Amino acid sequence: MEKNMESVFSKFTGQRHELIQILQKIQEEFGYLSDEQIANVSEFTKVPKSKVYGVATFYEQFRFSPIGKNHIMLCRGTACHVKGAPRILDEIENQLKIKTGETTPDGEYSLEAVACIGCCALAPCIMINNEVKANLTPDEVKNLFKKN
Amino acid sequence: MDLENVMNKAKKGWAELYSGKTPLILIGAATCGKSAGAAKVKEIFTEETKKRNIECNIMEVGCIGMCYAEPLICIKKSDDPLVCYGNITPEKALEIINSHLENDNPVSEYALGTIGKGTLKDIPELHETPVLKNQVRIVLNNCGIISPSEISHYFANNGYKGLIKALQQKPADIIEQVRESGLRGRGGAGFPTWKKWQICRDTKADKKFLICNADEGDPGAFMNRSLIESDPHSLIEGMIISAYAIGANTGYIYCRAEYPLALARLDLAIKQAENLNLLGDNILGSGFDFTIKVKEGAGAFVCGEETALIASIEGERGMPCPRPPFPAVKGLWGKPTIINNVETLATVSRIFQKDAKWFAQYGTDKSKGxxxxxxxxxxxxxxxxxxxxxxxxxxxxxxxxxxxxxxxxxxxxxxxxxxxxxxxxxxxxxxxxxxxxxxxxxxxxxxxxxxxxENTCMVDVARYFIDFTQKESCGKCVPCRLGNKQLFRILDDITKGKADKKDIDMLKKLGQNIKATSLCGLGQTSPNPVLTTIRYFKNEYDAHIEKKCPAKVCKGLISFEIDPEKCTGCHICFKACPTDAIIGKPKETHLIIQEKCIQCGICYESCPDKFNAINVFSSRN
Structure with missing residues (x-):
C-alpha cells in the first residue's frame, strides 16, 4: 500500500459510515480513485470491493481516471440554462476540442458538467479550480483559454 | 469567562465597531461577491487606505442579497448611516475613497441606499427602495451586516439568546411554541415542523438524531449557501434548540461538496460554539449534551429525499426506502431522526430570539412567517x-x-x-x-x-428538467427509472421535430403514471415541469410538432441565414464556424451551406453587433 494511503486511513477508524468520506479524502489527495485504491479501501473498511464500487459510482463527485491540471466545472443549473449555458458549453468544447467528461491530450484542462454551483444570480457561470467565473459570454470563453 | 460576560463584551465591541469613529468598510464576500470581483475591491481598499494613512476597519461580510449589484461594499463613517454601494469597479473604489473616506462626501451616484439611523442628501433609505420595501427580513437580517467568522457579531445581534431561553423550558413547551409559530418545513413539501418534532419526541429510543439537510440539490437555488456563508451561527443555534426539543444528542449537517466556502465557514462556526460550551457536554449547565458533525454530500440530487439522505450518511448508495416507517420513528441507524432544512432551523433560532406570535403575524392563515x-x-x-x-x-x-x-x-x-x-x-x-x-x-x-x-423555449425547459431527473434517478423503482427516460426520449423527439400529436398525449399519460407510482419524492414530482408546460404552453408544443420553435432555441428546428444586405464580408463568422459551413471570400457576401450547418449559433454570436448580419429563423426554410 502506498504511504499516502496510510496517512489517509490514519484519520479514520474504518467503520462503514466513513466510506464516502474516505473516498472523498482519497480523491482530494490523488485527484481520482484508482482500482488499487478501491481495493485498499475495501480491505480497510471490510466492505467488499464490489460494494465500494457500488457506492463510488453512485455519486457524481467520484472519478475513476485522472483529471487535467485545471478542472473546469460547467454549471448546468436552471438559471444558467436559461441564460445560455448550452452556448457556453459549445464554445468551451469548441475551444478545447474536447467533450464533457474528457481531458485535453496535454493534460491541461478537464471539463465536467455539474448540477449547480449555486451562483445562479450571476448566471451563466463556470468554476475553474474552485474559483467561480460569472456572467460569462461565449466571447469571454475564448479569452479564458488563450495560450500565452 | 462566563457567557454573559462574553455577550456583554460582544455588544460593546459591536457598538464601537459601528459607532463610525473609525470608518468601517464592509465587503460582500459570499460566493457571488467573490466571483464578481470582491477580492480585487478589498485589495484596493486595503492598499489605498494604508498608503493614505486612513485609519479604518475593513471587514468581510456575507451576502446582503443584492447579487445583481455585486461587488457590494458598505461604509459607516461618523454619525452618518451606513452607505451601501453597488457594482464597484476599481475606478469607482478609488473615487469612493477620495470622496467619502477622505472628504466625508458620500458618492450618491454609486450609492444604492443607506441603512440605519439618519438620512443623507440624494441617497434613498435602502429599506424604502423597491428591492427591500416589500421584504421582511427575519432569517436574513444579519446577512451582509455581520462577519460570518465572528461569533461575537452574532451575539451582539441577539445571537444565542433564543437558545438560552429555550434551555430554561421543557422540550414539550418548545414544541408547543413552534406549533404556535405555524412554521412549516422550508425544504419542499411544507410539513408542519412541530408535528414532525412531536412524533420524534414521542418515540421511545436510547438514541435520536437530528440532521440538517444543506444539500441544496435544486439547480437554480442558492438560499442555503448564502445563509450559511453569511450567518452560520443562526443555523447552529436552531439545531441546538431543535435537538433539545426532540432529545437528540448528535446532529449532522449534510452539505454539498460544491460549496467550499460554506463548508469552511460552518467548520469555523462549530469550533467557536464548542469553545464557549454552546455545543458539547452539559451545554451551559443545562445537563443537555449535543455535538454537530459535518458530512459532505457527494453529489446526488436524490439525497434531498429523507431516506436517501440517511442512507448516504450511513455510507451507502443514496437510495430511498418506502415510508412508513417515517424517519421520525425509524431513521438513521434505525433510530428516530429528524431531518430539517437549513432555513427551517435558522428560522427556529429567530422564533426563540423573539417569540412565536411575532413570527406568526406574517404570512397567511395556513402558511405563516x-x-x-x-x-x-x-x-x-x-x-x-x-x-x-x-x-x-x-x-x-x-x-x-x-x-x-x-x-x-x-x-x-x-x-x-x-x-x-x-x-x-x-x-x-x-x-x-x-x-x-x-x-x-x-x-x-x-x-x-x-x-x-420570450427567448426561453418551454419545451426545451421541460426537456432540460427531465434530462436532469432521468440522470439523477437512483434506479430503484421502475416508474422513475424507465418512465423518466421515456419522457426524455419523447421530449427530445419533439424538440427535434420528430414527433406527432399523439406524443403529447403520451407525455401526459406517462407523466401522471410516474407521479402516481414512484417510490419517492423525486419520481412523484419529476413530471411536474412537463405537465405544467403542457398545461400552460400547449401552443409551443403544437408549434414543435409542426417543426417550429417559436423561441428559436431548439437546434433541431431552427436555422441561420446571412443577410446579404448587411454582410460586409468581415470573414469573422467564416473563421469561427466549427463545421466549415460558411463560404465567402473576405469583403464579399458570405453564405451558410444549410446541409453542413449544425445550428450551434457560433456564427451568430461572433457576428459583430455593428453588422448584425445573421438572422435566426424559427424553422427550416
Whole structure:
C-alpha cells in the first residue's frame, strides 16, 4: 500500500459510515480513485470491493481516471440554462476540442458538467479550480483559454 | 469567562465597531461577491487606505442579497448611516475613497441606499427602495451586516439568546411554541415542523438524531449557501434548540461538496460554539449534551429525499426506502431522526430570539412567517430575498426583481426546481403560499425562482428538467427509472421535430403514471415541469410538432441565414464556424451551406453587433 494511503486511513477508524468520506479524502489527495485504491479501501473498511464500487459510482463527485491540471466545472443549473449555458458549453468544447467528461491530450484542462454551483444570480457561470467565473459570454470563453 | 460576560463584551465591541469613529468598510464576500470581483475591491481598499494613512476597519461580510449589484461594499463613517454601494469597479473604489473616506462626501451616484439611523442628501433609505420595501427580513437580517467568522457579531445581534431561553423550558413547551409559530418545513413539501418534532419526541429510543439537510440539490437555488456563508451561527443555534426539543444528542449537517466556502465557514462556526460550551457536554449547565458533525454530500440530487439522505450518511448508495416507517420513528441507524432544512432551523433560532406570535403575524392563515427565495434567470435584480408568505409572484418579479431586462416579454417563472412547475403570466397574481402553488401544479420547494422570457423555449425547459431527473434517478423503482427516460426520449423527439400529436398525449399519460407510482419524492414530482408546460404552453408544443420553435432555441428546428444586405464580408463568422459551413471570400457576401450547418449559433454570436448580419429563423426554410 502506498504511504499516502496510510496517512489517509490514519484519520479514520474504518467503520462503514466513513466510506464516502474516505473516498472523498482519497480523491482530494490523488485527484481520482484508482482500482488499487478501491481495493485498499475495501480491505480497510471490510466492505467488499464490489460494494465500494457500488457506492463510488453512485455519486457524481467520484472519478475513476485522472483529471487535467485545471478542472473546469460547467454549471448546468436552471438559471444558467436559461441564460445560455448550452452556448457556453459549445464554445468551451469548441475551444478545447474536447467533450464533457474528457481531458485535453496535454493534460491541461478537464471539463465536467455539474448540477449547480449555486451562483445562479450571476448566471451563466463556470468554476475553474474552485474559483467561480460569472456572467460569462461565449466571447469571454475564448479569452479564458488563450495560450500565452 | 462566563457567557454573559462574553455577550456583554460582544455588544460593546459591536457598538464601537459601528459607532463610525473609525470608518468601517464592509465587503460582500459570499460566493457571488467573490466571483464578481470582491477580492480585487478589498485589495484596493486595503492598499489605498494604508498608503493614505486612513485609519479604518475593513471587514468581510456575507451576502446582503443584492447579487445583481455585486461587488457590494458598505461604509459607516461618523454619525452618518451606513452607505451601501453597488457594482464597484476599481475606478469607482478609488473615487469612493477620495470622496467619502477622505472628504466625508458620500458618492450618491454609486450609492444604492443607506441603512440605519439618519438620512443623507440624494441617497434613498435602502429599506424604502423597491428591492427591500416589500421584504421582511427575519432569517436574513444579519446577512451582509455581520462577519460570518465572528461569533461575537452574532451575539451582539441577539445571537444565542433564543437558545438560552429555550434551555430554561421543557422540550414539550418548545414544541408547543413552534406549533404556535405555524412554521412549516422550508425544504419542499411544507410539513408542519412541530408535528414532525412531536412524533420524534414521542418515540421511545436510547438514541435520536437530528440532521440538517444543506444539500441544496435544486439547480437554480442558492438560499442555503448564502445563509450559511453569511450567518452560520443562526443555523447552529436552531439545531441546538431543535435537538433539545426532540432529545437528540448528535446532529449532522449534510452539505454539498460544491460549496467550499460554506463548508469552511460552518467548520469555523462549530469550533467557536464548542469553545464557549454552546455545543458539547452539559451545554451551559443545562445537563443537555449535543455535538454537530459535518458530512459532505457527494453529489446526488436524490439525497434531498429523507431516506436517501440517511442512507448516504450511513455510507451507502443514496437510495430511498418506502415510508412508513417515517424517519421520525425509524431513521438513521434505525433510530428516530429528524431531518430539517437549513432555513427551517435558522428560522427556529429567530422564533426563540423573539417569540412565536411575532413570527406568526406574517404570512397567511395556513402558511405563516417569511420565506427566502433565490431570484435568478431573466430578471433585472437577481439575488436572495425574504418575503412574507402570501405575497404575489407579481410583486416579487416586478417590484422586488425590477421586471425583465431589455423590456422583453415575461413568459413564465419556474418554482420548486426539477420537482416544481412553470407558472405563466396569467397566474402572476396568485399568492405565494404552499397550497396556492400546489393548485397551480407546482410546489414551493426550497425557494428557487427562475424567471423566463420570450427567448426561453418551454419545451426545451421541460426537456432540460427531465434530462436532469432521468440522470439523477437512483434506479430503484421502475416508474422513475424507465418512465423518466421515456419522457426524455419523447421530449427530445419533439424538440427535434420528430414527433406527432399523439406524443403529447403520451407525455401526459406517462407523466401522471410516474407521479402516481414512484417510490419517492423525486419520481412523484419529476413530471411536474412537463405537465405544467403542457398545461400552460400547449401552443409551443403544437408549434414543435409542426417543426417550429417559436423561441428559436431548439437546434433541431431552427436555422441561420446571412443577410446579404448587411454582410460586409468581415470573414469573422467564416473563421469561427466549427463545421466549415460558411463560404465567402473576405469583403464579399458570405453564405451558410444549410446541409453542413449544425445550428450551434457560433456564427451568430461572433457576428459583430455593428453588422448584425445573421438572422435566426424559427424553422427550416
Amino acid at each position: 417569511t420565506k427566502t427565495f433565490a431570484l435568478a434567470g431573466e430578471i433585472k435584480r437577481t439575488g436572495l430575498i425574504e418575503v412574507p408568505l402570501g405575497i404575489t409572484l407579481k410583486t416579487i418579479i416586478y417590484d422586488i426583481g425590477g421586471g425583465i431586462p431589455e423590456d422583453k416579454e415575461f413568459k413564465a417563472v419556474q418554482t420548486g426546481g426539477p420537482s416544481g412547475g412553470c407558472v405563466p403570466k396569467e397566474l402572476l397574481d396568485i399568492p405565494v403560499d404552499y397550497d396556492s402553488l400546489v393548485e397551480a401544479g407546482t410546489i414551493m420547494g426550497s425557494g428557487g425562482l427562475v424567471v423566463m422570457n
